[in-house]
Amino acid sequence: MKxxxxxxxxxxxxxxxRRSLGFELEACGYVLMEFARFADRIGHRGPLTTAMMLxxxxxxxxxxxxxxxxxxxIVRRFAQYVAARDGQSEVPDTRLLGSGYGRQxxxxxxxxxxxxxxxxxxxxxxxxxxRPQTYATLFGLLASTGLRISEALGLQQADVxxxxxxxxxxxxxxxxxxxxxxxxxxxxxxxxxxACRDRDPANRxxxxxxxxxxxxxxxxxxxxxxxxxxxxxxxWHSNGVLPRPRIHDLRHGFACxxxxxxxxxxxxxxxxxxxxxxxxxxxxxxDTYWYLSGTGELLAIAGDRFERxxxxxxxxx
Numbered sequence: 001m002k003x004x005x006x007x008x009x010x011x012x013x014x015x016x017x018r019r020s021l022g023f024e025l026e027a028c029g030y031v032l033m034e035f036a037r038f039a040d041r042i043g044h045r046g047p048l049t050t051a052m053m054l055x056x057x058x059x060x061x062x063x064x065x066x067x068x069x070x071x072x073x074i075v076r077r078f079a080q081y082v083a084a085r086d087g088q089s090e091v092p093d094t095r096l097l098g099s100g101y102g103r104q105x106x107x108x109x110x111x112x113x114x115x116x117x118x119x120x121x122x123x124x125x126x127x128x129x130x131r132p133q134t135y136a137t138l139f140g141l142l143a144s145t146g147l148r149i150s151e152a153l154g155l156q157q158a159d160v161x162x163x164x165x166x167x168x169x170x171x172x173x174x175x176x177x178x179x180x181x182x183x184x185x186x187x188x189x190x191x192x193x194x195a196c197r198d199r200d201p202a203n204r205x206x207x208x209x210x211x212x213x214x215x216x217x218x219x220x221x222x223x224x225x226x227x228x229x230x231x232x233x234x235x236w237h238s239n240g241v242l243p244r245p246r247i248h249d250l251r252h253g254f255a256c257x258x259x260x261x262x263x264x265x266x267x268x269x270x271x272x273x274x275x276x277x278x279x280x281x282x283x284x285x286x287d288t289y290w291y292l293s294g295t296g297e298l299l300a301i302a303g304d305r306f307e308r309x310x311x312x313x314x315x316x317x
Contacts (some may be wrong), residue, residue: 003043011036014081031074047088048079048097057097069097106252107238107245108295113145114253120230128213130197135226137193138210138218142247144186146254146280149247153218155209162191169281179283223247255280255291256298263301 015029025032038056057072076092083089109117121135141152149168159168165187167180182190186190198204202215212218227247258276262269277288294302 007036007039007044010082013076014078028074031071032078036073047086048082048090050090050092051210053079053092054096056125065098070098106293107249108256108293109249116234119231120234130211133193133196134210134218137189140189141186142250143254144183145180146251147180148251149220149223153210153220153223156207157209160190162187162194176281178278180279252291252293255288256293256295260293260297
């Protein structure tokens with residue numbers, strides 16, 4: 001009798017195939033394995049069915065409609081892979097549950113909030129001596145460069161050129177590496193942090209630039225929880241769609257501030273946006289537009305430019 005292949009085994013084969021093509025699929029892989037374990041747990045055998053996939057995607061009343069659609073979208077790709085091999089599995093229609101991917105208005109930090117964040121971070125309880133300065137420097141770097149949090153935490157000491165003021169971002173998203181220049185004021189703060197860090201021989205001989213307890217790598221989960229506690233302490237509420245500000249919103253805020261400064265300086269934004277896209281490590285310039293939001297300052301500039309255009313009867317150069 002031929003042994004049935006488990007759904008977990010199928011999912012692992014699919015993920016191995018996609019990853020061999022260069023896709024990381026960390027979050028998607030985790031969700032897909034949840035589905036595969038569910039299918040095996042209920043004793044599903046044979047081809048995939050739309051009914052079974054829908055049952056899994058909508059099983060929790062706590063999931064938002066958007067997240068349910070995302071879950072189904074992840075399994076849909078897996079179903080396409082399986083259907084191409086068994087010729088019988090169903091592929092859910094893309095219209096089922098709607099789109100799982102839509103832009104939600106991020107929180108755009110004001111200059112005052114950024115100062116409050118750094119001030120509050122510098123007053124953190126020093127559970128290890130460098131903790132307050134580590135977080136103050138880390139969040140300041142994110143706000144002033146727009147780095148992804150994973151990129152900042154992954155910085156190795158050899159990646160930070162404190163003489164030239166340049167960061168080397170190793171292959172991260174899209175398997176791209178890039179050089180990120182820092183403003184002189186940011187370089188000065190980074191240099192001061194490195195000097196304080198290196199007073200401890202264990203830290204000085206460590207691999208990573210930002211260090212946690214006993215000079216170890218600073219875990220993202222720890223940083224996220226610390227950030228959330230700071231937000232509660234500061235009594236912040238999101239000015240976007242999401243319930244509270246996120247670390248990732250610092251990246252959104254950087255892109256908006258850079259655009260605003262270019263407008264104020266009279267820079268040709270249509271051409272400069274390509275350099276911002278490269279600086280942020282985006283694969284295409286449309287990804288950069290995703291990070292831009294209509295802040296009050298930007299809308300005021302847009303309104304002024306349109307008013308001048310309407311009065312002159314011609315477009316601006």
